[in-house]
Amino acid sequence: MQIRVDADRLRADFDALASFGGTPEGGIRRTTFSAAHLDARAWFLDRARAAGLEASVDSAANHSAILPSRVPGAKTLLLGSHLDSVREAGRYDGALGVLCALEVVRAVQDAKLALPVALEAIDFTDEEGTLVGTLGSWALAGQLTAEHLDAPRGGRDLLVAEFERMGLTERGILAAGRDPTTLVGLLELHIEQGPVLERASVEIGIVTAISGSSSFHVQFEGEARHAGTTPMDARRDASLGAAAFVLGVRETTTRLFPGCVATVGDIAIEPGSFNVVPRGARLLMECRSPDAAELSTLEAALGDLARREAAAFGLGVTVERVGRWEPTPTDPRFRTALFDAATALGLSAMEVPSGAGHDAQAVAPITPIGMVFVPSVGGVSHDPSEYTSWEDCVNGANVLLGATVRLAQALSS
Ligand SMILES: [Zn+2]
Known part of the structure; x- marks a missing residue:
């Protein structure tokens, strides 16, 4: 059975999310732990609870919406990206990946698909580096070290002050690592942030490796x-x-x-x-x-x-x-699942490398990863004019859904 995401529900969420930190230029400013960022994260958990999902926050402040599996001891497939942004950002970078992940989880739930893995839509903390950069995903992978926190990108003073204000501790963040045996992988949807898909008139990019x-x-x-x-x-x-x-x-x-x-x-x-x-x-x-x-x-x-x-x-x-x-290759099983999902939907797909770093790269040391790109008009990103057509967004969400269902079956056996 081929299930689809609810495009109207996804659109309503996309517009609602863009209002948190919305700027007059049509972009957003949602730097890590700003009021707009905290509001967006609280809203995300509200949407999870409204859908009957488990809302959870770990000791690195990663926010999750979880659909448990009915299979006892089932492992988890992570789906996600980040809700934080650079200072003069567009609406799509990170945000689209989190919302598509949430929508995929809801679509599986609505279809009453009994998958043999739990699905977890996750919003990783501080991907863009207001404080550290890929902070939450590194922490989840157990790859964050005290040295990273001693000399962070945003400066040590800011990090100490912000952790204190947020009630986070370095000890807690360093202890946020997941047991890799409880995970089957991470799938991340992201805008391409480059012009390759648009130039080739291709709808779906399947990431071969993160450069x-x-x-x-x-x-x-x-x-x-x-x-x-x-x-x-x-x-x-x-x-x-x-x-x-x-x-x-x-x-x-x-x-x-x-x-x-x-x-x-x-x-x-x-x-x-x-x-x-x-x-x-x-x-x-x-x-x-x-x-x-x-x-x-x-x-x-x-x-x-x-x-x-x-x-x-x-x-x-x-x-x-x-x-x-180091370059981070994606897992061939994830690439196959994404390609099969795109083909089943009648969408054109091509393999592309990712020139930009992503949360998936940070998680790769402990679990297999896959990434799907949707086209960025003009290749623009980290700018209010960042744009992806809504049709491409929905296509990406449906590919993420199709790949999730395929991987859930394949990886649990
Ligand atoms: Zn991003």
Whole structure:
């Protein structure tokens, strides 16, 4: 039997949720633990209770709506994303994934499908990083450490103050890890946040892997000299190495690593004045790939490029790694279930990597994951103009539902 989500109920919830933190530009501002965020989370639990689901909050403040299984000792399939947002956000990022998860659970309940797994629609805490970034999903996976909390993205003072205000303790958050043997996996629906599906006119994206990323400080060293008296051929101008490197990053990545991206996000020229030949240039460079070996090859190629350009302009250079996130492949059984669900609905589907990080990536170390993307118009995200057609949203919800039913059967046996 093919069941469908209730599109009208989903739409009403989507519009209601968008009013929490709604901005005049049509976007939302729902940073972690802001009044709008707390209201949205309370509303989510109210909607869960109104549907007769179990509402639950764990010690990392993850909010859940649970449909238990009638099978004793049944494991849980997690479905979810996040209700928090960046400061100038659109209505879809994270929110659509949580609402589609809730709607899938309600649709299974309405259809009186007796699944051999419990379904848990979950709103993970602080995905966007007001405080830490993927805080709730890391905590649920038992991957959060005291070091993460000592030097968080939003600063230690803010974290301490916010935990205290919310009645959260570091001990509680570090103890929020689930027993992996109680889980069968996590399915996350998200907007693509890029233009690939729209360009290909495809309705459903099935994520093959969440890209890994590496970040580097690249420092070119030249000599500061008088800009009026030093002939052009007697200069060691650090800005030239930087400029050539920026163009070379684009050229190398485009030509040799077509599935990858690389970005120079900042350049600081020293000393930075009209009349001094630059002595130094410090660049922030990041590269991403869905494949671990390819990411390593790309890192090496960009390091070689920096050294070549430095030599060409008579400069010194250091390339220092800041961090590396490993690529996270999705589970092939989840990809198959999503593909079969899309096909059964007559929807076009294609495999895509995820260039952005997600809660699913944080949970992957302890349980299998799958992700489904719906198209983002113009590839826009983290902006009030972020938009996905309503038809695409409903299609995504129905694929999530179809995959949930398929996986519930397949993974419990
Ligand atoms: Zn998101």
